[in-house]
Amino acid sequence: MSIQKTTHELEKRLEQLQLQISDTEVEIGTNLFLSKDEVVGQHQNEFLSYQQHRDELCADIEEIRALSEKRQQFRSDADSLRQQMDALTNSWTPLYENLGAAIADSPNVLYDMEYDPFREPIAELRNKNKEARVALDNLKDQMANQSFMNRLLTQVQYTARNKAVSQLDKKLAQLYVRCGKAIFESGTLTSPFEEGLLPDIVSEACVSCNEMQVRTNQLQEQIDNCLHHLEENKQSLAEKGVISENPDKRIKVINQEVDQEIQKQSNLCQACGHDFSARYIDPEGDLLEEYLGDDANIIEKLQQIARLKKEKAICSRKIQIITLSNQIDGISKKITSFRTTIADNQEKIASLQSRNRELDDKIAISLSEKEKLTLQLNELELADAHDTKRLEE
Numbered sequence: 448m449s450i451q452k453t454t455h456e457l458e459k460r461l462e463q464l465q466l467q468i469s470d471t472e473v474e475i476g477t478n479l480f481l482s483k484d485e486v487v488g489q490h491q492n493e494f495l496s497y498q499q500h501r502d503e504l505c506a507d508i509e510e511i512r513a514l515s516e517k518r519q520q521f522r523s524d525a526d527s528l529r530q531q532m533d534a535l536t537n538s539w540t541p542l543y544e545n546l547g548a549a550i551a552d553s554p555n556v557l558y559d560m561e562y563d564p565f566r567e568p569i570a571e572l573r574n575k576n577k578e579a580r581v582a583l584d585n586l587k588d589q590m591a592n593q594s595f596m597n598r599l600l601t602q603v604q605y606t607a608r609n610k611a612v613s614q615l616d617k618k619l620a621q622l623y624v625r626c627g628k629a630i631f632e633s634g635t636l637t638s639p640f641e642e643g644l645l646p647d648i649v650s651e652a653c654v655s656c657n658e659m660q661v662r663t664n665q666l667q668e669q670i671d672n673c674l675h676h677l678e679e680n681k682q683s684l685a686e687k688g689v690i691s692e693n694p695d696k697r698i699k700v701i702n703q704e705v706d707q708e709i710q711k712q713s714n715l716c717q718a719c720g721h722d723f724s725a726r727y728i729d730p731e732g733d734l735l736e737e738y739l740g741d742d743a744n745i746i747e748k749l750q751q752i753a754r755l756k757k758e759k760a761i762c763s764r765k766i767q768i769i770t771l772s773n774q775i776d777g778i779s780k781k782i783t784s785f786r787t788t789i790a791d792n793q794e795k796i797a798s799l800q801s802r803n804r805e806l807d808d809k810i811a812i813s814l815s816e817k818e819k820l821t822l823q824l825n826e827l828e829l830a831d832a833h834d835t836k837r838l839e840e
Contacts, residue, residue, distance in 0.1 A: 457766050464759040468752055469717055472724060475748045476716030479723065482742070487719045497712035504705045508698050511687050515694045518680045525673045532666050535659065540624055542659055546631060546652035547623030553646035557639045558630055565626040572622060576615040583608045631656050724752050732757030 479487045480494045487494070550562055551569050586605040590598045630636060631653070639645045640653045689697045727736050732753045738746060 454766060454769050457762050457769070461759060461762045461766070464755050464762065468755045468759070469721075471748050471752050471755065472720030473713050473717045474720070475723055475745060475752075476718070476720030478742065478744055478748070479719060480716060486723055490715060490719060494712060494715055497708050497715070501705055501708040501712070504701050504708065507687055508701050508705075511684065511689060511694050511698055511701075514680055514684050514687070514689075518677065518684070521673055521677045521680060525670060525677065528666060528670045528673060532663070532670065535663050535666060539628070539659060542652070542655050543624040543627035543631065544620050545623075545627070546649070546656055547625070547627030549646070549648040549652040550626060550630060551623065553649050555646060555649070557644060558635050561630045561633050561635050562626065565622065565629075569619070569622055569626065572615060572619045576612065576619055579608060579612045579615055583612055627652070627656075724749060728753045728756060730756060731760045 476487070480491065483491065547565070547569075550558060551565075551573075554562070583605065586608060590602065590605065636645065636649070636653055640650060640657070643650075645653065684694065687697065688700070691697075727734065727738050727749055729735050732755070734753070738749055740746075
């Protein structure tokens with residue numbers, strides 16, 4: 448195992464020990480706060496404020512979830528009620544048609560004014576329908592006595608007339624619906640119906656419409672009530688900070704605030720637990736002062752901190768030993784390197800000194816040779832000067 452790996456493992460263990468010590472200090476501090484020990488009396492309100500705020504935030508989360516579940520239920524109920532209302536709305540059509548036809552068949556001064564806009568259109572369509580049916584019956588009678596080929600031609604006419612009758616029936620039914628709806632919703636029939644003054648056929652049609660109206664009103668009341676609850680639910684969620692359709696975003700933010708309160712409370716407990724344990728246990732894990740309390744949990748935690756601090760001190764010392772050993776080894780290597788350099792330099796100096804001596808000998812030889820050559824040069828120059836003078840004379 449390399450020294451570097453050993454140091455890394457020791458440093459990792461040192462971090463683990465410190466975390467365990469801090470966690471144990473948190474447990475001691477928490478125990479002191481929960482038991483309302485006078486040692487932490489000045490911090491008791493701060494501890495309780497963190498706890499209270501955290502409880503309030505957690506309660507908000509539960510309330511938001513409950514409100515969200517209710518909102519889903521209200522929406523489901525509203526959708527179901529709307530579907531029922533749609534079904535009832537479709538059920539009105541045959542009832543209005545029946546009422547409109549009954550009113551058309553039973554003219555009465557009790558509703559003549561309201562029926563007046565429909566009187567002529569209904570009469571006109573009824574006449575057209577009657578004529579079309581007479582013509583249809585005539586064609587049918589003709590086909591009974593016709594030859595095969597003529598009957599085929601008449602059959603084409605019969606089909607066209609029959610389609611026209613169906614269209615007239617449809618238009619007349621639609622007109623009955625408009626008539627029955629308009630007169631029923633106007634409220635004109637209410638008092639005469641209650642007093643028994645309406646024609647029997649109209650009264651019977653009104654019974655079905657009234658029953659449908661009661662069911663519709665009840666259903667609408669349920670829908671309105673559901674929508675009212677939804678609005679109240681929306682306001683309640685807004686009061687809790689939910690401004691979107693997704694309450695999970697707000698819950699996430701609140702959870703972050705809860706974590707902050709937990710961390711603040713944990714830091715407070717750790718600081719108080721640290722100060723408390725430091726009174727009894729020194730950094731080396733040795734006992735400074737005996738704890739005289741009777742809280743078995745705190746006694747156990749102090750003993751645990753003592754063990755952890757001892758191991759931490761040993762780890763720290765081993766790291767220091769390894770670090771100093773590494774530094775000493777580094778310096779020793781430098782000294783060896785310096786000595787090697789000096790020895791190399793001394794060898795170079797000896798070699799250079801030997802070389803210098805050789806050069807001194809060469810210099811001496813060169814100086815002797817130079818002196819001889821200089822004497823020869825001087826002799827030649829004197830002879831040359833003498834001969835030149837003689838020639839000039």
